[in-house]
Amino acid sequence: MKINSCICPGCCIGCSLYLVESEVEEGAKEKIKVLHRKTGAVNEGKLCKFGTGLHAYYEREALNNSIDGKAVKQEEALKEARESLDSMKPEELAFIALPGTITNEEIVSFVSLASEFGCENVSFGFERFFKGIPEEADYIIEKGLPFTEVEGATKIILFFIDPFVHYPLLARRILKAKKNGAKVIEVSFAKNERGIADETVLVEAMEVERIKERKEIFEESLIIGELTPYTNPQFLSLMLWLKASTSSMLFLLKPFLNSTGAFLLGGNGKEARKRKDLFEILEGVEKGEIKALYLLETDLAGVMFESEEVAKTISKLDLLIEQNAFRTALSDDADITICSEPFYMKKGTVVNIEGRVLEIGGESEKGLRIMESIGKERLYEEVHEAVKKRLGLGNPEINEFEIAVMREERDFKVAEPKMGIEKREGEEGYFLWYKTNPFFWNGVTDKNFVEISAAAMRKLGLFRGDEVEIVQGVREERMGFKISELPDYLILSEAKLAITPVQGLLTRVAMKRAEE
Ligand code: SF4
Known part of the structure; x- marks a missing residue:
């Protein structure tokens, strides 16, 4: 048996853990087990579902030469x-x-x-994200923040991010911040059912940029958002504009370790x-x-x-x-x-x-x-x-308990952004909202349903056990469904579907009851 102290590659948080390799007979498949590493500086032994299931990730078929x-x-x-x-x-x-x-x-x-x-x-x-922003703002993309900044914040704005889904170990830090007295405000299309926020600022699908009219809520806050290869650059500009026009800090998480x-x-x-x-x-x-x-x-x-x-x-x-x-x-x-x-x-x-x-x-x-x-x-x-x-690492060298790469906050200016809303002929009625998670970015499907509103279920005449068909031009995807507290027009998916997010965030689609 070999015990390896290692890092979870599931997202940019980098939780530490032990992987135990058991000895197997020659030719047999190696058995790997995940153990919690309680002394880990990043996660104190806690792991999300992806981390605890890491053995499956490592048991995939090896590439040959x-x-x-x-x-x-x-x-x-x-x-x-x-x-x-x-x-x-x-x-x-x-x-x-x-x-x-x-x-x-x-x-x-x-x-x-x-x-x-x-x-x-x-x-x-x-x-591509650097091309549309001033150089002084580069540091926000290049560097994150220590979680002590999250735990010590007095006001946290969750900007279209669901920590429980996107970055599960971040949710623990936000709960700690709440214990320390922080107010948590979520800006979103729908209220988070897990109730992490003290206040929800609901935004209509076609009116994301109208959040600019409420910029006072961002004063003195830590704005937490996400940047992925699919983020709409205009959406990044909006986050940067909110940071630049208020006394706030912006913390962007990314899906890759x-x-x-x-x-x-x-x-x-x-x-x-x-x-x-x-x-x-x-x-x-x-x-x-x-x-x-x-x-x-x-x-x-x-x-x-x-x-x-x-x-x-x-x-x-x-x-x-x-x-x-x-x-x-x-x-x-x-x-x-x-x-x-x-x-x-x-x-x-x-x-x-x-x-x-x-x-x-x-x-x-x-x-x-x-x-x-x-x-x-x-x-x-x-x-x-x-x-x-x-x-810039000196000696003694690497210490997981130290923040070696710090960022310096800077002032910068960005032009007031205009968010383009996707227009597509012939398809209307619904918007698809992807909430991506570590499984998603590692090419694993862990959900076989989408979430829809009770009103959408009634409108489409759906019954328990039915499936829905989501359509975008020639692309179609058939999925199970679950009812959630969502606006009538919203379809929420944590799984990768055949539907491409044309402009990030929300994608216009049609939805109908799938024929048997
Ligand atoms: S995927 Fe989960 S366990 Fe892995 S680093 Fe991210 S939060 Fe930690």
Whole structure:
């Protein structure tokens, strides 16, 4: 039996835990068990449903080393990868890594690898957000805040975020803040049934930007919101405008564990402004301008809403190299697959949303060595030193109980934002609101129903056991349903559906009773 102290890769909080590997007979599947690590600085032993079910996450099918679908030794796959990348023009290349299971050291190595081949198309999923905001506001995207700021706040505004769903361990911090006397106000389309807020400011679907008229409620507050690759940039501008025009702080959580590490080491706002973002890269592939893609530990089709379209676009590439511990929906299409180690086995560090530098706890340098052997050929120690230097870490080095990456609050100005509301002919009546959770961003479906209002149930003539069909143009999704306290027009989904959020937040759809 081996006990590994490690970090949950489910979201930017980075809870610590133990993973116990039991000894199994040769050839049998490894059994992994999750244990709580009560001394963990981030979570004091507590885990959400995703964290406690982490064994299932690690029991997925491993990726092998292959060239054109044929199993090969890793050295052969690496040689082929190097030669194939070398044969492409720099502008035909792109490198994508959504920073869920990559270490700081791997981020540094990944960016160096791209630059070895002269490639500037490197995406960690958030580049587009820097393009529409003033540089002085970059720090709000790049860095989070320690949870002591949450616990010590006197007023917390939950801005279209449901901590119980989006970031479960954040909910505990908000409850602590309430105990300490904080007032919690939620700004939302619907009241949270779990009653975490003292006050709810309800916003109509078509009138999100009218919250600007109530900016006085944001004074002296800590605004908590979320930034994902699908956030509407106008919605980000609205949050920044509210922060800039009041005496408040803005704390944006992100779905990927090492997002902060990616901003600090892989490309800050200044660098991101010069790069193509995730969607521009996919557009480039679609147009045939980008011909080769290196995907690092990213289940692109699993994570993105338009799974089928993404897979179709990716199939147009001349070269797809996938480096991952596990197989993904794109592995069959990959020209070269390179097998790395599961996250908990990695040697290296991440930066959580609070700014703590956390050691993963493993001993394997495999993922980093793969990239270094194609690229600069540095040792782990060299790259780790570069990470420490760039994060400003001294000696004694890494301590999970310290906030190593602090942010400084700054004043900035943003133009008053105008939120575009999606207009779509022929479909009306309902808005779909995605509440994404750690399962969602890790390509796992844990809910097979949507939530609708009792009025919608009556209107559609639904009975217990029926299903609904949600329609967006040619896209349709059939789901079970549950009645919740929601406005009549709202459909709430924690599961990924075939419906694409065109402008983030709310998506106009039609809904009907599904035929048997
Ligand atoms: S998913 Fe996030 S909140 Fe849940 S255990 Fe993992 S790190 Fe903690």
